[in-house]
Amino acid sequence: MRGVLCQAFASLSDLTIADMPSPAMGDGDVLIDVHAAGVNFPDGLIVQGKYQTKPPLPFAPGSELAGVVVSVGTKVNGFQPGDRVAAFSGTGAFAEQAAVPATQVYALPDEVDMVDAAGLLITYGTSYYALKDRARLASGETLLVLGAAGGVGLAAVELGAMMGARVVAAASTDAKLALARDRGASETIRYSDEDLRERVKALTDGAGVDVVYDPVGGESSLAAVKSLAWGGRHLVVGFATGDIPKIPANLLLLKSAASLGVLWGMSLRADPAHHAGNISDLLGRLAAGRINPVIDRVFPMEDAVAALEHVMERRAQGKVILAIRDTHKKDHS
Numbered sequence: 341m342r343g344v345l346c347q348a349f350a351s352l353s354d355l356t357i358a359d360m361p362s363p364a365m366g367d368g369d370v371l372i373d374v375h376a377a378g379v380n381f382p383d384g385l386i387v388q389g390k391y392q393t394k395p396p397l398p399f400a401p402g403s404e405l406a407g408v409v410v411s412v413g414t415k416v417n418g419f420q421p422g423d424r425v426a427a428f429s430g431t432g433a434f435a436e437q438a439a440v441p442a443t444q445v446y447a448l449p450d451e452v453d454m455v456d457a458a459g460l461l462i463t464y465g466t467s468y469y470a471l472k473d474r475a476r477l478a479s480g481e482t483l484l485v486l487g488a489a490g491g492v493g494l495a496a497v498e499l500g501a502m503m504g505a506r507v508v509a510a511a512s513t514d515a516k517l518a519l520a521r522d523r524g525a526s527e528t529i530r531y532s533d534e535d536l537r538e539r540v541k542a543l544t545d546g547a548g549v550d551v552v553y554d555p556v557g558g559e560s561s562l563a564a565v566k567s568l569a570w571g572g573r574h575l576v577v578g579f580a581t582g583d584i585p586k587i588p589a590n591l592l593l594l595k596s597a598a599s600l601g602v603l604w605g606m607s608l609r610a611d612p613a614h615h616a617g618n619i620s621d622l623l624g625r626l627a628a629g630r631i632n633p634v635i636d637r638v639f640p641m642e643d644a645v646a647a648l649e650h651v652m653e654r655r656a657q658g659k660v661i662l663a664i665r666d667t668h669k670k671d672h673s
Contacts, residue, residue: 343400343435344644349389352648357641360400363432363439367415370445372425376458377433378404379639379660380491381580384652386431395431401648402433402662403605405440406448406457416442424448426457426623428465428608434644434662443612446619449627456626459491459633459659464622465615466577466604467495470553471503472618474600475573479504481550484540484567486560487580488525489516491651491659494634496553498523502631505551508543510536510560519634519657536560540567548572548595558583565591565599574599580654634658 345358365371383401385391409423419425419442426448427433427440448457471477483500487493488509500507501524509520510529517528529539540549548569554561557579565574565587572595574587587599608615625631636658639647644662651660 341436342641344402344641345398346387346401347398349387349394349397352384352387352645352652355387355401355645355648357644360398360435362437363435365411365413365439366441367413368442369413369439370416370419370425370427370442371410371412371437371439372405372407372427372445373410374405374407374433374436374438374664375454376406376638377402377662377664378459378462378491379647379651379662380404380462381578381651384648387648400432400435400438402435402438403430404428404458404461405433405438405664406454407438407664410437412442418442419445419447424450424454426461426619428461428605430605434641434664436664443616444608446616446623449623451627452623455635455638455661455663456633457623458661459635460622460626461619462604463491463495463659464499464631464633465608465619466492466602467499467553468618468622469604469607469615470575470577470602471496471499471551473614474602475551475575477503477505477551480506482506482508482544482569483551483553484508484510484549484564485520485525485553486510486556486564487554488520488528489513489657490555490580490654491656492555492577493553494520494523494658497525498631500524500553501526508540508549516657523634531560536563537567544569551575553577555580557581557585559585561585562587565597568595568597570595570597572597575602576600577602636660638663
């Protein structure tokens with residue numbers, strides 16, 4: 341099979357398209373013909389050896405996918421060849437086939453397009469877990485979303501509005517803020533030239549926000565924590581700026597606030613049954629048209645480096661997808 345090959349932790353430009361062996365299957369695995377794969381910020385970090393975990397070399401990057409089941413392990417129930425599925429692979433999605441533990445594979449409703457499905461698990465899965473399970477966001481609360489036009493940020497905006505929150509979206513350009521408004525944001529902050537803390541004060545009459553969804557890190561994190569209301573929750577989702585903030589504990593103490601880590605992939609592995617329920621809920625909403633992932637661009641597999649750079653340089657507005665086969669929306673036969 342062909343795939344994107346990482347032979348050393350190095351620059352994205354060192355990735356190549358190469359022939360590689362089909363993945364080995366375990367008794368609990370599902371072998372999938374990959375049609376489309378989501379491109380995520382951590383994928384680029386993993387390739388460069390900058391992520392929390394480092395897979396054995398060589399490997400194909402890519403952590404989420406949609407495709408068709410080829411075969412199943414002897415201990416797998418509930419899937420059979422020909423099933424349309426989405427899966428969280430961790431690595432290996434940027435190749436023509438991937439072997440994934442059955443606990444991380446999810447049946448796709450017939451109405452769900454594979455391009456949309458390939459971009460759902462990590463962005464919407466992370467944001468739903470963060471808002472529903474970690475922050476316990478309640479209807480009527482105010483949610484501040486940093487990096488609101490990125491993949492996870494837009495999902496948080498859309499899901500937060502769906503859950504009845506007043507959503508304040510923060511991003512760097514008017515175009516990105518317009519996209520966030522289209523997904524349900526009530527208010528916006530352009531933090532390229534607006535003071536985040538002062539703008540939050542003005543928007544909340546000094547009360548602050550109940551929940552901060554933070555995939556950005558850096559100086560924005562500190563300003564956002566200072567903008568929390570009494571009993572507020574700061575969701576640590578990622579560090580797109582590359583700067584891990586040092587949050588003074590007294591800021592949390594003074595507001596009886598909490599800073600909560602959100603590492604969706606690890607939490608999925610720790611409690612697969614719970615997350616299967618979350619994913620089933622999200623896929624049902626997608627099939628019914630109640631959520632609508634924004635697909636920024638679809639790149640062919642041969643342009644994997646360009647796709648990763650597009651994400652890592654924060655140029656994406658919504659989700660970036662890698663087409664492993666000739667996959668396009670509404671035609672995945």
